[in-house]
Amino acid sequence: MVWEPRIFKDLHQIPRVEHVFPGTPLCAGCGGLESLRLAAKILGNRVVYVNAAGCFTNLASFPFTPLDASWLYTTMGSAPAGAQGVRDALDVLIAKGRLPKEEDVTVVVLGGDGSTYDMALSSTSGAITRHLDFYYFCYDNEAYGNTGVQLSPATPYGARTTTSPCAVLHPVGAMQEKKDIFEIWRAHNPPYIATVSPRFPLDLEEKFTRAAAYQGPKLFLGFAACPTGWLFDPAYTPDVARLAVECGFWPLKEAINGMVTHTYVPKLSPVENYLKLQGRFRHLFEPTLQKEAIAHIQGSVNAYWERVNLAERTG
Amino acid sequence: MAGAARGAEPSSTNIKEGPAVISVRFHGRGGQGAKTASRILGTAAFSEGFTAQDSPIYGAERRGAPVSAFTRIAKGPIRERGIIICPSLVVVADASLIGDPAARVIEGIDERTAVFVNSPLTGEQLHTRISLPGRLTTLDLTEVAVRELGKRSALSALLGAVAGRLVGLRSESIDHAVAQELADLGVDASIIQRNQTAARHCYEAVSLVPVETSVHRGPGPTPLRVPAYEPPTRGTARITAGPNSAIRSVSGWRTYRPVLRPDLCNGCWLCFANCPEGAITIKPDGKPAVYYPHCKGCLDCVEVCPTDAMTVERETDVTNK
Numbered sequence: 001m002v003w004e005p006r007i008f009k010d011l012h013q014i015p016r017v018e019h020v021f022p023g024t025p026l027c028a029g030c031g032g033l034e035s036l037r038l039a040a041k042i043l044g045n046r047v048v049y050v051n052a053a054g055c056f057t058n059l060a061s062f063p064f065t066p067l068d069a070s071w072l073y074t075t076m077g078s079a080p081a082g083a084q085g086v087r088d089a090l091d092v093l094i095a096k097g098r099l100p101k102e103e104d105v106t107v108v109v110l111g112g113d114g115s116t117y118d119m120a121l122s123s124t125s126g127a128i129t130r131h132l133d134f135y136y137f138c139y140d141n142e143a144y145g146n147t148g149v150q151l152s153p154a155t156p157y158g159a160r161t162t163t164s165p166c167a168v169l170h171p172v173g174a175m176q177e178k179k180d181i182f183e184i185w186r187a188h189n190p191p192y193i194a195t196v197s198p199r200f201p202l203d204l205e206e207k208f209t210r211a212a213a214y215q216g217p218k219l220f221l222g223f224a225a226c227p228t229g230w231l232f233d234p235a236y237t238p239d240v241a242r243l244a245v246e247c248g249f250w251p252l253k254e255a256i257n258g259m260v261t262h263t264y265v266p267k268l269s270p271v272e273n274y275l276k277l278q279g280r281f282r283h284l285f286e287p288t289l290q291k292e293a294i295a296h297i298q299g300s301v302n303a304y305w306e307r308v309n310l311a312e313r314t315g
Numbered sequence: 316m317a318g319a320a321r322g323a324e325p326s327s328t329n330i331k332e333g334p335a336v337i338s339v340r341f342h343g344r345g346g347q348g349a350k351t352a353s354r355i356l357g358t359a360a361f362s363e364g365f366t367a368q369d370s371p372i373y374g375a376e377r378r379g380a381p382v383s384a385f386t387r388i389a390k391g392p393i394r395e396r397g398i399i400i401c402p403s404l405v406v407v408a409d410a411s412l413i414g415d416p417a418a419r420v421i422e423g424i425d426e427r428t429a430v431f432v433n434s435p436l437t438g439e440q441l442h443t444r445i446s447l448p449g450r451l452t453t454l455d456l457t458e459v460a461v462r463e464l465g466k467r468s469a470l471s472a473l474l475g476a477v478a479g480r481l482v483g484l485r486s487e488s489i490d491h492a493v494a495q496e497l498a499d500l501g502v503d504a505s506i507i508q509r510n511q512t513a514a515r516h517c518y519e520a521v522s523l524v525p526v527e528t529s530v531h532r533g534p535g536p537t538p539l540r541v542p543a544y545e546p547p548t549r550g551t552a553r554i555t556a557g558p559n560s561a562i563r564s565v566s567g568w569r570t571y572r573p574v575l576r577p578d579l580c581n582g583c584w585l586c587f588a589n590c591p592e593g594a595i596t597i598k599p600d601g602k603p604a605v606y607y608p609h610c611k612g613c614l615d616c617v618e619v620c621p622t623d624a625m626t627v628e629r630e631t632d633v634t635n636k
């Protein structure tokens with residue numbers, strides 16, 4: 001079954017109103033910021049962002065903020081717990097009649113992959129189990145970025161980070177497989193989970209619009225092409241983000257009440273095209289071509305899409 | 316801090332016996348190589364037998380934001396630590412930093428301070444646009460980086476070479492230090508060689524100004540100021556006042572600027588959708604417009620434009636931002 005957008009079919013439908021304003025201290029060409037900017041166009045400004053320490057903490061660094069929404073800063077491990085506190089407080093105030101219902105706000109956890117895949121996982125699991133009504137927006141730059149690009153469980157096989165360098169004993173760099181946080185969330189059975197990419201803005205806007213209909217935990221994994229950590233010129237952010245999807249490395253999908261749908265059918269171009277754009281994979285190509293490592297990455301991507309095709313054929 | 320240590324027998328001219336220290340302060344934007352430049356200078360001095368010390372400092376902000384780095388060079392032990400307030404030489408990788416108070420470029424500069432600025436303008440031309448008391452010298456390192464290294468931000472070796480020349484280190488020491496520091500960063504041998512060639516060129520090309528050793532010319536004691544009481548409503552009003560980051564200009568981050576050719580624009584809005592900054596707005600006629608004070612120069616809009624209507628122009632003038 002081919003997924004069809006219901007609303008967003010033309011770029012001119014992207015709302016012109018901004019809720020993430022310019023003048024932030026984030027890197028030029030930050031793919032995560034681009035995803036957030038597009039997401040906020042749908043989320044609006046009646047929002048409390050509950051932020052876990054990371055690059056995006058710099059957004060609201062006193063005395064400046066680019067947001068016309070509220071902001072609560074928490075530790076890396078506890079943003080979902082912070083969200084629970086905010087939600088509960090709002091519910092209590094509304095129940096007591098001290099806050100009119102129409103003045104309610106949406107609670108959005110904003111965290112990097114370090115907190116989402118790693119440090120805040122137990123807090124997240126608790127919040128989903130309690131069916132907390134919140135959004136979780138993870139900008140996934142596949143490393144602990146803010147502290148200088150260290151390995152995180154979201155770092156893919158073969159990527160070089162400062163703590164998974166290309167070295168004699170492990171010439172491929174990171175040897176782990178990227179943790180599948182989408183499936184970890186899905187196992188908790190939340191109403192809505194989606195992956196998005198800033199280079200597919202209509203898909204992104206459509207998903208945020210759809211998610212609004214569901215009460216409970218809603219996860220968005222945003223592909224955060226990161227020029228600083230992935231070592232490419234900021235001008236290539238759109239190309240890196242597009243190729244990640246086209247080569248099948250970053251599938252665009254959603255899961256509504258556990259039912260997974262792929263929202264875009266990629267061309268499955270060779271992963272090399274994607275890897276070659278980024279300095280963090282350069283050691284796979286020079287000084288010696290690490291054929292096996294590249295084949296390994298291609299193999300995991302192929303295996304993923306074979307599973308998808310099989311699942312879709314068998315329904 | 317890379318720490319202080321002593322190398323082989325000293326050789327150079329500018330650096331005198333005794334407690335005199337040459338202190339060099341580098342200013343750049345994150346990603347331009349100011350930190351590596353300070354290391355190259357320190358390593359080159361060390362290999363000539365001097366005592367050397369280098370350390371960078373950067374805030375919580377990211378690539379593109381102001382960074383400084385410090386190198387101290389002396390014949391004897393260096394007792395100073397930390398940031399350099401009164402530099403002998405200031406090396407500026409990006410002229411737009413001079414006007415940015417957060418970068419603190421002008422701090423501690425007086426008539427005796429040597430100041431190098433990476434700029435296509437001459438020292439005199441720069442003097443007419445910005446008032447800097449120091450002895451000014453310039454060279455267009457960005458042009459060399461683009462031409463020789465194919466990368467606008469590959470300035471570390473070039474900055475290190477210029478600083479080395481100005482403080483009186485030998486070309487061979489710079490050569491060696493460039494190789495060592497870039498190899499430590501995992502840079503390819505062929506690219507290191509190109510950096511060395513470009514660095515040699517800059518070493519020869521920079522016009523000399525005298526660099527004086529300084530026996531710490533620190534500021535005098537600071538009088539203690541008791542702040543007047545302010546009601547709490549004053550200090551925190553702004554943070555609750557909504558998206559105030561827009562009052563900050565990020566123009567200075569750019570090396571290149573995107574320029575729209577309206578005749579080629581088909582009004583598809585891809586640039587508007589892909590600008591991470593929200594620096595592109597849509598005019599009433601449906602065409603995009605770049606608001607330059609909000610543009611960091613990432614050039615994502617140029618990359619996505621299907622009709623090549625977004626073109627690229629290099630930023631040259633420090634004052635037109």
Ligand SMILES: Cc1ncc(C[n+]2csc(CCOP(=O)(O)OP(=O)(O)O)c2C)c(N)n1
Binds near residue numbers: 055112115116119
């Ligand atoms: C418990 C804890 N450990 C370490 C830190 C230091 N720290 C601050 S930001 C950061 C990196 C966060 O990485 P990630 O969540 O991936 O976000 P990114 O920086 O990549 O945006 C770290 C380790 C912290 N704030 N709290």
Ligand code: SF4
Binds near residue numbers: 026030031145
């Ligand atoms: S380090 Fe990467 S994720 Fe963090 S602000 Fe910079 S580009 Fe964005």
